[in-house]
Amino acid sequence: QRASPPTWCPRAAPLIDAALGDTVEMALNMVDNVWQVLADPIDLEFAIMNLAVNARDAMPRGGRFVIRCQNNRLVGSETLLPDGEYVLIACSDDGEGMPETVARRAFEPLFTTKLRGSGSGLGLAQVLAMCEQAGGTAKIDSVPGSGTTVRLYLPRYRDRQRALVPDAETAQQAAPASKGxxxxxxxxxxxxxxxxxxxxxxxxxxxxxxxxxxxxxxxxxxxxxxxxxxxxxxxxxxxxxxxxxxxxxxxxxxxxxxxxxxxxxxxxxxxxxxxxxxxxxxxxxxxxxxxxxx
CATH class of the missing domain: 3.40.50.2300 (Response regulator)
Incomplete structure (x- = not known):
């Protein structure tokens, strides 16, 4: 039996699924007892949504978008992050992929490969900025014809965990009120x-x-x-x-x-x-x- 995912997952999953459309299947895989991170849940949802929309664009004939969330201990990592404990959120698609020259620039502000009139308006630079603001980073791996995986690394947050995991009643009270x-x-x-x-x-x-x-x-x-x-x-x-x-x-x-x-x-x-x-x-x-x- 899988433990309940962090509080952002139940709220974000239906929205992400809707953004992917009918031809893309979404899967959410999470380990038990995922560590807490100190990150704005709306920013995190936006980052995942961003990756989902880009994944859909890369799978015009449909495919699969998988979100994997797990605890990760980094030692001597190529991410250049300090050694320590991180939550890893990996978002993978089996779409068209991209060459290394494009993948290297994917997080640059305003960089896009989309044709005029088809841009999503959701920039990958914002995904990296969210991770860095939380003390982490983002990495992208892509193979032409085999799909793309974007990995978000967010530092484990140990203190005041009780305050970061509100009960159902508190979470309901904190839900954003309708603004019309x-x-x-x-x-x-x-x-x-x-x-x-x-x-x-x-x-x-x-x-x-x-x-x-x-x-x-x-x-x-x-x-x-x-x-x-x-x-x-x-x-x-x-x-x-x-x-x-x-x-x-x-x-x-x-x-x-x-x-x-x-x-x-x-x-x-x-x-x-x-x-x-x-x-x-x-x-x-x-x-x-x-x-x-x-």
Whole structure:
């Protein structure tokens, strides 16, 4: 009988599974009595979600995404981490893989191999940053045609373990309160699934529309949202900037933000005076938009 996984696992697993879609099978393998780590659970969920979305992109015909969590004692490790006890979270896919020259750059900010218009907005640099902030690191191993494994190393946290493992009642009380509904406008279904799953970790409900034209119809029908979050490039008559201009004109109180990975679109978007997420954005930037902050 397997012990109950750390508190982030039950919450994150359904979201990760949803982001992977119907053609990718997810497996979660954990050893008994996994050590505690000192890391923000939302940041950790975001990192795993990030890896899941990238894995799905690497498996266009479907496949398997496996999360393995175990205790690990490092001595003289090639990770350059100090010797000691770490929790190892290894995320593996059996997708297309990548050559060594690409794998070496995978954690660089803004680095992507995705074609224009297909980027997820979820950068691997944020995965490494989360691990380093917790005192650990991340490593990537990939073989073209054989898949990719990303290993997250997080130091064991020994003190105040009782405070870090709340009981069910406390965990329920600490669950994020609903902050309303976000209208997500994104034509790429994989990207939409990943971003929606992250928004849900913030306590938001998400309504997804694949085009700005359809989103405008929803708004014209009287619906209002905590936030309208729209990509810029989409099929149809309107793009995201057009949508933002119409929202600003017709419903000035409606909060809207745009996301893009292309510098040539940023200047026009900035002139609107709306919030802009430059892909790949990080969790803090996205969270700030839906945190009901003044």
């Amino acid at each position: 509904v976000v209208l997500l406008v994104e034509d790429n279904e994989d990207v939409a699934a990943g971003v929606a799953a992250v928004l849900e970790t913030f306590g938001c409900e998400v309504r997804h529309e694949p085009t700005a034209d359809q989103a405008l119809d929803v708004l014209t029908g009287g619906a209002r949202f905590e936030l309208v979050l729209s990509d810029i490039q989409m099929p149809g008559k309107l793009n995201g900037i057009d949508l933002a201009e119409k929202v600003r004109s017709a419903w000035p109180a409606q909060k809207i933000a745009l996301m893009t990975g292309y510098a040539d679109e940023l200047e026009r978007a900035r002139r609107l005076g709306v919030a802009i997420l430059a892909k790949p954005f990080n969790i803090d930037e996205l969270h700030a938009l839906v945190a009901c902050e003044p």
